[in-house]
Amino acid sequence: MKARAKFGEFAERMLFTRAGLEQATRLNVATLHAVRMRQAGMTTVSDLGCGIGGDSLAFAGAGLRVSAVDADEVTAAIAAYNLAPFGDDAAVRTGRAEEFMSASRGEIRPARTDSADSSADAAHLRGTDTGAVWLDPARRTTGHSETRRLSASDWSPSLDWCVEVAHRHPTGIKLGPGLDRELIPDDVEAQWVSADGSVVELVLWSGALARDGIRRSALLVADGQTHELTAATDAEDLPVRELGAxxxxxxxxxxxxxxxxxxxxxxxxxxxxxxxxxxxxxxxxxxxxxxxxxxxxxxxxxxxxxxxxxxxxxxxxxxxxxxxxxxxxxxxxxxxxxxxxxxxxxxxxxxxxxxxxxxxxxx
Structure with missing residues (x-):
């Protein structure tokens, strides 16, 4: 039931873990991520911390070529199964996000592998003007069932590392909506997303994925419709008044x-x-x-x-x-x-x- 609520009919052919399903992005929200990337001219995306592949499913479905990475071997295997219908357009590997990025050289690269197709993966992951990065740092303890939340200093990869990547590449960083606002950089677009009345995520957008003049966004998704309120900064306070009608x-x-x-x-x-x-x-x-x-x-x-x-x-x-x-x-x-x-x-x-x-x- 929970899987269908998040993935609709796609849930029928997907595999899940309890923790993976709980932490996965809803497909309708992930589709909005993919649409933003396509509208910004992206053709490839490296999904680092892909989990069971919820966002990658939407990226591939939108025609983006996907390189998905997760540090947990079981989770990566499940993501590979879920993305199998997209063939070579959605490659999944096991590894840490840091191993796949070389920020100092401005490129995206895979960790060492003995796979015969490693050279193809490297070409796929190499950064270009049309390549985006999607980061979903692990904010809970490892495991496939019960997990607990971690403080920002214990995330994997760290928020500081994610922000460094965002300064070098067009990037979306998926975070919990309750993130301390003091941790949000001034030069990114911060978008809080509500799905069916519940705030489900905060995404920090950078580079070509951030919109000019927008630093704050509230995006509402419900009943197949989207509504968005945007601004260049926090809104000015309203005066207090007596109860009206x-x-x-x-x-x-x-x-x-x-x-x-x-x-x-x-x-x-x-x-x-x-x-x-x-x-x-x-x-x-x-x-x-x-x-x-x-x-x-x-x-x-x-x-x-x-x-x-x-x-x-x-x-x-x-x-x-x-x-x-x-x-x-x-x-x-x-x-x-x-x-x-x-x-x-x-x-x-x-x-x-x-x-x-x-x-x-x-x-």
Missing amino acids: FVHEPDGAVIRARLIGDAGRMLEAGMLDAQIAYLTGDAAVTSPFVQSFRVRETMPVHAKTINAVLRANDIGRLEIKKRGMDIDPATFRRKLTLKGSQQATLILTRTTAGRVAILADRV
Whole structure:
């Protein structure tokens, strides 16, 4: 089920490990990586840290000639099986990313191998103006089932090494969306990607793969559509205002990219609280970059008071959202009586008036 969710019908002929599937890029997101490379004029890509081959599958499918490398022998073998339909256009080798790069000489090269086709691989991997590098450093402990996250200093290859490669070649570096922003170089495009409402990755793009004048991007992928908010820098903050007729919740990618201000200006909205990522306004507008809610009424955050309002509004199905409050929605739900025929959303948060419960309807 999880494999089909990530790879669709391609999952039927693929092999996976538990860890490999969990860490693999969704095919629809990987396809966007491939499209960017093709639009930038790339014809080849070296996928260093290829895992089970999720990104390489999209690269090859887009017509790029792929050289895929992974340090783990089992994982590399699985990637080779998954990429087998592309024949010589998708070669997979076992090795460390550092062994395949020689940044000082400005070329991409394979590690030593006794394979008869090593010379062909070297020609394939050699850097050119139309060759891109895709780096997915290992950010978890090794293993094929349970793994744990590592600190940036323990990644393989290190982030510093990846950034050095990015300064020499058109490069995409796939990272976790929660990366400390202090670690992001000033001269790359940082793109946070949200898929079906979940922020799944941060990609740092360099060279010909980075777009002129763009340093921050929030890319949303859902229901077969994409929407993107871009800027040259973090957006300016919006003023805090009183609760209006609507509450807007920015997508996680917009929050991570610090583009809440730009999203809010589209909606003629302000902030509910300077430290909380909820917007509010009176304009009856929305956008793909937020979830919007029409306010019904507000009340104190007391279960007894909220229950009375729920009964009065005949609410039997309730979505609970919260920000800026130390409340567990699942625990709080057990305090509520839900016996009506209608549905609504309960937003627990802070406003200029203090802690408040907002009964609202999705727009």
